[in-house]
Amino acid sequence: xxxxxxxxxxxxxxxxxxxxxxxxxxxxxxxxxxxxxxxxxxxxxxxxxxxxxxxxxxxxxxxxxxxxxxxxxxxxxxxxxxxxxxxxxxxxxxxxxxxxxxxxxxxxxxxxxxxxxxxxxxxxxxxxxxxxxxxxxxxxxxxxxxxxxxxxxxxxxxxxxxxxxxxxxxxxxxxxxxxxxxxxxxxxxxxxxxxxxxxxxxxxxxxxxxxxxxxxxxxxxxxxxxxxxxxxxxxxxxxxxxxxxxxxxxxxxxxxxxxxxxxxxxxxxxxxxxxxxxxxxxxxxxxxxxxxxxxxxxxxxxxxxxxxxxxxxxxxxxxxxxxxxxxxxxxxxxxxxxxxxxxxxxxxxxxxxxxxxxxxxxxxxxxxxxxxxxxx
Numbered sequence: 001x002x003x004x005x006x007x008x009x010x011x012x013x014x015x016x017x018x019x020x021x022x023x024x025x026x027x028x029x030x031x032x033x034x035x036x037x038x039x040x041x042x043x044x045x046x047x048x049x050x051x052x053x054x055x056x057x058x059x060x061x062x063x064x065x066x067x068x069x070x071x072x073x074x075x076x077x078x079x080x081x082x083x084x085x086x087x088x089x090x091x092x093x094x095x096x097x098x099x100x101x102x103x104x105x106x107x108x109x110x111x112x113x114x115x116x117x118x119x120x121x122x123x124x125x126x127x128x129x130x131x132x133x134x135x136x137x138x139x140x141x142x143x144x145x146x147x148x149x150x151x152x153x154x155x156x157x158x159x160x161x162x163x164x165x166x167x168x169x170x171x172x173x174x175x176x177x178x179x180x181x182x183x184x185x186x187x188x189x190x191x192x193x194x195x196x197x198x199x200x201x202x203x204x205x206x207x208x209x210x211x212x213x214x215x216x217x218x219x220x221x222x223x224x225x226x227x228x229x230x231x232x233x234x235x236x237x238x239x240x241x242x243x244x245x246x247x248x249x250x251x252x253x254x255x256x257x258x259x260x261x262x263x264x265x266x267x268x269x270x271x272x273x274x275x276x277x278x279x280x281x282x283x284x285x286x287x288x289x290x291x292x293x294x295x296x297x298x299x300x301x302x303x304x305x306x307x308x309x310x311x312x313x314x315x316x317x318x319x320x321x322x323x324x325x326x327x328x329x330x331x332x333x334x335x336x337x338x339x340x341x342x343x344x345x346x347x348x349x350x351x352x353x354x355x356x357x358x359x360x361x362x363x364x365x366x367x368x369x370x371x372x373x374x375x376x
Contacts, residue, residue, distance in 0.1 A: 078287065079136055082109040083129065084144035084195075085116060087273075090265045091144055091195065094274035098292030105288050108136060116148035117175040126178050133186035140285060141183045142277065144195040145176075146216060147263065150208030169211065173219035180223045191284070192226040194219075195277055198235040199242040201262020206242060229280045234272060235305055243305035246272065250302040257305065268303075275300025322350045323373040331367040336360065346372050 080099070082092040092109035099107050110132060115123040125145065133141075152160045153171045161171040176194070183190045196213045200206040213232065220228035235257065237243040244258040246268070257269035265273060275296035287293065329340060337360040341348040350372040352360065358369070 077104050077106045078140065079106045079138045080108070080140045080142070081132060081136060081138035082107075082111070082142040082144070083125070083132070084111055084142075085146075085148055086111065086113040086264065087147055087197070088142075088144035088195075089113070090270035091142070091273050091277060094270045094296065095142075095278070098274065098278070098296050099287075099290055100292075102288040102290040102293070106136075108132075108138075114148055116145050116151075117172065117179075118149045118151040118153045120154075126182060129179055129182050130186075133183050133190070137187040138183070138190055139187075140281070141190055141192045142195060142281075143179060143192065144197075146197045146212040147200075147209060149212050150205060163208065163211075169215040169218070172212070173215045176216055176219045177223055180219075180226045184225050188225075190225065192220075192223075193229055193277070193281055194226060195229045195273075196231050198231045198265075198273065201242050201244070201258065205263070227280075227284070229277055231273060231276055234276045234300065235269070237305050237307040239307065241307065243308050245308055246303045246305045248299075248303050250298075254306075255303060257303075271296060271299050272303050275303075322353045324354055325371045325373040327371045328368045329371055331363045331365060331369065333365060335363055337363070340369065344371065346374055350375070 080095075082088055082095060084091075088109070089111035092111055096107055096109060099105055110128070112123050115125065117125060132138075149172065150163055152162045153168060153175060155161050155167075155171050156174070161168050180192050180194075183192055194216050196216060197209040200209055210232075213228075213230070217228040217230070220226040233240075235243065242262065244256060244262070246255045246257050247253070248255060255268040256266050257272060258264070259266060275298070278293055279297050279300055281287070282297070329344070331340075337351050337355075337358075338348045341351045344351075351369070352358070354370045354372040358367075
């Protein structure tokens with residue numbers, strides 16, 4: 001039997017003690033953490049190298065700027081706030097362009113279309129104004145509301161006072177006085193300038209806003225710290241009538257001031273309104289110098305509305321061609337062309353065409369009228 005050499009047993013490494021084992025495991029954990037941190041840092045560097053994406057927006061600039069306010073009023077700066085309806089938006093845009101960048105002045109505006117003091121269901125202006133003055137405490141508050149207020153107004157007892165009611169001006173003035181009181185209670189130094197509604201193209205609305213302006217003017221005369229700025233003359237021709245057009249005396253240029261609806265303002269009209277307001281405010285305020293403000297005041301000084309061209313007379317209706325019967329009719333008492341035509345069985349238009357130049361309202365007894373032939 002052959003002798004087999006026994007295989008040597010594999011070497012056995014001594015097992016590390018418990019402390020050493022823990023140290024080995026800790027080193028492995030730390031190495032893993034360092035690796036993860038390196039990966040995260042690399043990813044962050046990659047994100048930083050990408051250009052930040054700007055979220056898309058569908059908000060128009062006019063919508064954004066219709067409610068614009070400084071983030072934090074600057075100490076010592078004169079704070080101006082413009083509030084009101086769609087006409088105030090046109091006014092505020094022009095004032096903002098002129099006054100932005102003026103040293104020592106903070107400008108804000110808050111305009112909402114179709115609103116007024118008689119329509120709290122659309123916007124409750126007293127509530128809105130309390131929020132604004134609590135945050136901004138304006139030194140100068142410019143209000144332009146009234147174009148949408150030819151409507152019933154709520155009385156303090158909850159009843160409705162209709163526009164034709166003799167009590168309406170007093171009830172409306174009380175509503176307007178609320179805004180003045182809110183502003184001056186928040187900051188007693190606040191000066192309120194209420195801008196009147198300019199003349200309107202539609203006759204019934206024009207009469208209505210004159211009543212609105214009269215109520216606002218009386219309110220400001222009785223309210224401390226309030227002044228009414230009348231804009232009707234700035235938008236009326238020399239005869240006091242509404243006008244869409246103006247002429248710049250400095251350049252001789254003709255300008256369109258109002259839009260087709262006879263209510264809103266073109267860019268030229270908005271500049272005229274803003275210049276008129278600035279000229280009125282400058283008499284009682286010391287505003288920082290601004291080339292834009294000087295330009296608006298000069299524009300308002302030079303531009304004057306002119307009479308709108310008279311509408312062209314409608315063309316005369318064509319004279320109907322008729323055949324004459326050769327007969328005549330003697331006018332009797334109480335006759336008219338219509339009654340004669342009906343009596344004789346001919347169209348009234350044919351009878352009038354057969355007698356051109358005859359005034360149908362001044363027929364005389366015995367007057368002879370030529371008769372048309374009857375139509376077949």
